[in-house]
Amino acid sequence: MAKSIQVLDVCCSPVTAGVLDEDAAEELASAFKALADPARLRLLSMVAAAPEGEACACDLVEPSGRSQPTVSHHLALLVDAGLLTREKRGRWAWYSVVPERLAALQDVLRP
Amino acid sequence: MAKSIQVLDVCCSPVTAGVLDEDAAEELASAFKALADPARLRLLSMVAAAPEGEACACDLVEPSGRSQPTVSHHLALLVDAGLLTREKRGRWAWYSVVPERLAALQDVLRP
DNA sequence: CCAACACATCGACAGATGTCAATGTGTTGT
DNA sequence: ACAACACATTGACATCTGTCGATGTGTTGG
Numbered sequence: 001m002a003k004s005i006q007v008l009d010v011c012c013s014p015v016t017a018g019v020l021d022e023d024a025a026e027e028l029a030s031a032f033k034a035l036a037d038p039a040r041l042r043l044l045s046m047v048a049a050a051p052e053g054e055a056c057a058c059d060l061v062e063p064s065g066r067s068q069p070t071v072s073h074h075l076a077l078l079v080d081a082g083l084l085t086r087e088k089r090g091r092w093a094w095y096s097v098v099p100e101r102l103a104a105l106q107d108v109l110r111p
Numbered sequence: 112m113a114k115s116i117q118v119l120d121v122c123c124s125p126v127t128a129g130v131l132d133e134d135a136a137e138e139l140a141s142a143f144k145a146l147a148d149p150a151r152l153r154l155l156s157m158v159a160a161a162p163e164g165e166a167c168a169c170d171l172v173e174p175s176g177r178s179q180p181t182v183s184h185h186l187a188l189l190v191d192a193g194l195l196t197r198e199k200r201g202r203w204a205w206y207s208v209v210p211e212r213l214a215a216l217q218d219v220l221r222p
Numbered sequence: 223c224c225a226a227c228a229c230a231t232c233g234a235c236a237g238a239t240g241t242c243a244a245t246g247t248g249t250t251g252t
Numbered sequence: 253a254c255a256a257c258a259c260a261t262t263g264a265c266a267t268c269t270g271t272c273g274a275t276g277t278g279t280t281g282g
Contacts, residue, residue: 099222111210
C-alpha cells in the first residue's frame with residue numbers, strides 16, 4: 001500500500017533525454033498515476049483555483065460529485081504524490097498545490 | 112474499448128487555470144494514464160533516444176523486459192494516446208515520438 | 223459533558239489494467 | 253509455394269483502483 005515517503009524529487013531528466021531505468025520509470029509512473037484520474041484532476045484544479053490558493057476539503061465534496069470518503073481518499077493520494085500539501089486547522093483540512101512539484105513533472109515532459 | 116480517435120488536442124489550459132469540468136478532466140486523465148505505467152514510460156524514452164528518433168518494435172522487446180505481446184499492447188496504447196506514431200515498413204513497425212503531444216501535456220502542468 | 227461537525231479509515235465490491243501463452247495476419251527471402 | 257519472421261489479437265488471470273456506506277477519531281460550540 002504505497003510508500004508515501006520521500007516523493008519530493010521527481011528524480012529524472014526529460015523522458016526524451018535517454019532510456020529510463022526500471023526504477024526511475026517506476027517512480028515517474030507513480031507520479032503520473034496521481035494525475036491519471038478525472039476526480040483527482042478536478043480536485044487539483046479546484047484547489048488551484050481557490051481563493052488564497054488553498055481550499056478546505058469541505059468545499060470540495062459537493063462540487064466534485066463524489067462522496068466525502070472518496071474525496072478524502074483522492075486528496076490523500078494527491079498529498080502522497082507531493083502535488084498537494086495538507087494543513088489541519090481546527091476541524092478543517094486545508095489543501096494547497098505544490099507548484100514546484102508540478103514544475104518538476106512538467107520538466108519531465110519537455111520535448 | 113477506448114476511443115482512440117480524436118486525441119490530438121489536449122483540450123485545456125493549465126490545471127491551475129481554473130476548475131476543470133468533468134469532460135475535460137476525463138480527457139486529460141486518459142492522457143496521463145498513458146504515462147502512468149513504467150513499461151510505457153520506458154518504451155517512450157527508448158523511442159525518443161533511438162537514432163533518427165525512431166525505433167523498431169523488434170528492438171524494444173528485449174530491453175523492455177516484457178513479452179512481445181505486452182510490448183505491442185503498450186505501444187498501441189501510446190499511439191492511441193497520441194504520444195507515438197506508428198509507421199509500418201515491410202514487416203517492421205517503426206515508432207516515433209510526437210513532441211507536440213508531449214508539449215501539450217507539459218503545458219497542462221504549467222504552475 | 224455532549225451533540226454536532228469535519229475528516230479519516232475500514233470493508234466490500236465492480237470494473238479496469240498489466241501480463242503472458244497461444245494463435246492469427248501479413249511480409250519476406252529462398 | 254513455403255517456411256521463417258515481425259507484429260497484432262485473443263483469452264485468461266491476478267492485481268490494482270475507484271467508489272460508497274458504515275464506522276472511527278478528533279474538534280468545536282453550547
